[in-house]
Amino acid sequence: MNRSNILVVEDHPASLKMLSKMLGKNYVVIPASSGQEAIAKAQEQMPDLVLLDIEMPGMDGFQTFDILKRQVIAQAVPVIFLTAREDSQSREKGLEAGAVDYITKPYDSQELAIKVKNHLALYEARKEIEARNRIMAREMEMASQLQNSLLPHEFPANVRVNFSVVYRPVTETGGDFYEVIELPDSKIGFAVVDVSGHGVSAAMIGAMFKMAFQSFAKVTHSPAKLLAILNDALYRVLPDSDFLTVFYGIINTESLELTFTNAGHPRPFLYRSLSRQIEELAEGGALLGAFPGMEYEEGVLKLTHGDRILVFTDGVTEASRLSADEDFYGEDRLNRIFVDGCSLPDSEVLPLILDDLEQFREGATFDDDITMILASVD
Numbered sequence: 001m002n003r004s005n006i007l008v009v010e011d012h013p014a015s016l017k018m019l020s021k022m023l024g025k026n027y028v029v030i031p032a033s034s035g036q037e038a039i040a041k042a043q044e045q046m047p048d049l050v051l052l053d054i055e056m057p058g059m060d061g062f063q064t065f066d067i068l069k070r071q072v073i074a075q076a077v078p079v080i081f082l083t084a085r086e087d088s089q090s091r092e093k094g095l096e097a098g099a100v101d102y103i104t105k106p107y108d109s110q111e112l113a114i115k116v117k118n119h120l121a122l123y124e125a126r127k128e129i130e131a132r133n134r135i136m137a138r139e140m141e142m143a144s145q146l147q148n149s150l151l152p153h154e155f156p157a158n159v160r161v162n163f164s165v166v167y168r169p170v171t172e173t174g175g176d177f178y179e180v181i182e183l184p185d186s187k188i189g190f191a192v193v194d195v196s197g198h199g200v201s202a203a204m205i206g207a208m209f210k211m212a213f214q215s216f217a218k219v220t221h222s223p224a225k226l227l228a229i230l231n232d233a234l235y236r237v238l239p240d241s242d243f244l245t246v247f248y249g250i251i252n253t254e255s256l257e258l259t260f261t262n263a264g265h266p267r268p269f270l271y272r273s274l275s276r277q278i279e280e281l282a283e284g285g286a287l288l289g290a291f292p293g294m295e296y297e298e299g300v301l302k303l304t305h306g307d308r309i310l311v312f313t314d315g316v317t318e319a320s321r322l323s324a325d326e327d328f329y330g331e332d333r334l335n336r337i338f339v340d341g342c343s344l345p346d347s348e349v350l351p352l353i354l355d356d357l358e359q360f361r362e363g364a365t366f367d368d369d370i371t372m373i374l375a376s377v378d
Contacts (some may be wrong), residue, residue, distance in 0.1 A: 003027050003028050004021055004048040004120050004327045005027070005030055005046065005048050005049075006029055006030065006048065006051065006116065007026045007030045007032060007049070007050045007051070008020055008029055008031050008080075008184060009033075009034075009035065009037075009038040009050065009051065009056075009061070010032075010051070010055060010082060011033050011034060011055075015053075015105070015107070016033060016051075018103065018107065019051065019107065019112070019150060022109050022112055023112070027116070029063060030042075030047060032047055032283060034056060034058060034059065035056060035060070035063060036058070037060040038050075038052070038064055038068070039068060039072060042068060042073055046073065046077075047077060048124075049077065049080070049116060050068065050073070050077065050078070050079040051074065051116075052064060052065060052081055052082060053083075054083045054094060055083075055084070059221060061082075061094070062093065062094070062097060065079060065081075065094075065098070066097075072256050076130070078101075078119040078122070078123050079099045080115060080116070081094040081099045081101075081103070082102070082103055082105065082107075083103075083105070084104065084105050086302055100376070108124060108152055112246040116325055137333050138197070150176075151167065151177055152179060156180060157219070158188060160253045160377065160378055161188060161253050161376070161377055162346055162375070162376045162378060163190065163349055163373060163374065163376075164347060164374045165350070165371070165372065165373045165374070166314050166350045166353075166354050166370065167370070167371050168354075168366060169369045170365070170367065170368055170369050175194055175195040175196065175206075176192070176195070176313050176369040176370075176371040177193050177195075177210070178190070178191065178192045178371055178373050179191045179193075179246060180373075181214065181217055183217065183218055183221070184218065185252070186252060186253045186254045187251065188253060189217055189223075189248065189249070189250045190248075190250075190311070190373060191248040192246070192247050192265065192311045192312070192313060192371055192373055193244055193246050194245045194246075194313045194314065194315075194369070195209075195242070195244050195267065195275035196242050196243050196244070197291040201242065205234075205238065205242060205244065208234065208237070208247075209234065210245060212233055212234075216229055216230070222262040223248045223249065223259055223260055224285075224297065226248065227246060227248060227261055227263050227288060227296045228296055230246075230288060231288050231292075232292055232294075234288055234289035235290070242289065243287040243288060243289045243290040244265075244289055245263060245264040245265040245266075245288065245313075245314075246263040246264075246288050246349050247260070247265040247266075247268055248260065248261060249281075249311075251303070251375065255302075256294075256302060256303040256377060257300065257301070257302055257303070257311070260298070260299050261296045261297065262281065262282070262284025262285070262296075263285055263286065263287060263288040264284070264286055264290075265311075266313065266316075266317060266331075267280040268280070268309055268310060268312070269310040269334070269335060269338055270307065270308075270309050271309075271310070271338065272304075272307055276339065276342075278339060281301035281309070283296075283297040284296055284297055284299060285297060298324070304377065305378065307376075307377045307378065308342055308374060309375040310338050310353075310372060310374055311372070312373075313369060313372075314373045314374065315367075315369045315370045316329065316357065316369035316371075316372060317357070318368065319331055319360065319366060319367070319368070319370075320367070321361065321362060322361060322363070322364040329360050329361075333356075333360070337352065337353050337356045338353060340352070346374065349374055349376075350372055350374055
């Protein structure tokens, strides 16, 4: 096991020799008799801890400390000041400057050993935490890139059905994603998915779902059958605590027939342009990946010019007001603002809802991912 490097800075030769002898059995001691020598040696051999005398001719301990911290050693490297027992003012100044501790003269070998050991242990723990944080940050970056690759960058061009989306993950790697896919026979499939949790695992589950979804969607034209297949496939590989909610619909752009199913997802809203009323798309079944052998109900209905379908995740309806945790945005409010928005052009509907949602949240950041997709029939 590598021994830690300790830079010992003491202008008194006897004291420097004594400190070096005390520490030399367990550590690699880098002796220095002045501030200038300490800076030069630290540049050659990075210390893991510094013992620094305050009272030195020329460059004193405070000046040496400032240069070491600004130019040479990492901010996390602990510095312990060496000070006269009666010099309380210097001790306080040293701690205010950023030293982690102090040792008074004459040196007590037991006190020296304990303080050096403890501060080195804290430094090693901090380095380990920082290393793990760097690994986690890299993993989160990779998961974010993976998740972004799941999202469609453009929607299929169609003169009869238009799509628009709002996607606001609460972290770099949220648990929501959506898909719009062109299918044979003039059909377009669209799905909104909410994976339990966030982070790397959610991104991986989302990637598994998307690969399986794209493999089966073009050959399985029944949303209910497709989700039944995906449910069993995911159930075999997902941990017990992980699951997905999914809404999946297929629009025949020639007949304007909508076929859909719902796996534990919030019920989408269908705005009927003729009646100016909202219908909920309820047919479906249980969460995806939670239970084996599930079957899903399938709904079929006819769309007409001006109809709009709003699919959303529970991050929308379960958003709470900042000043009252028990006051949720809710489906009723979403219903009302959606009806109001349907008097506007397609491009303005989702921004209207999002603006109302942000006003409800009183400017606070969201607690959960926000995803909404709007399918509009021209």
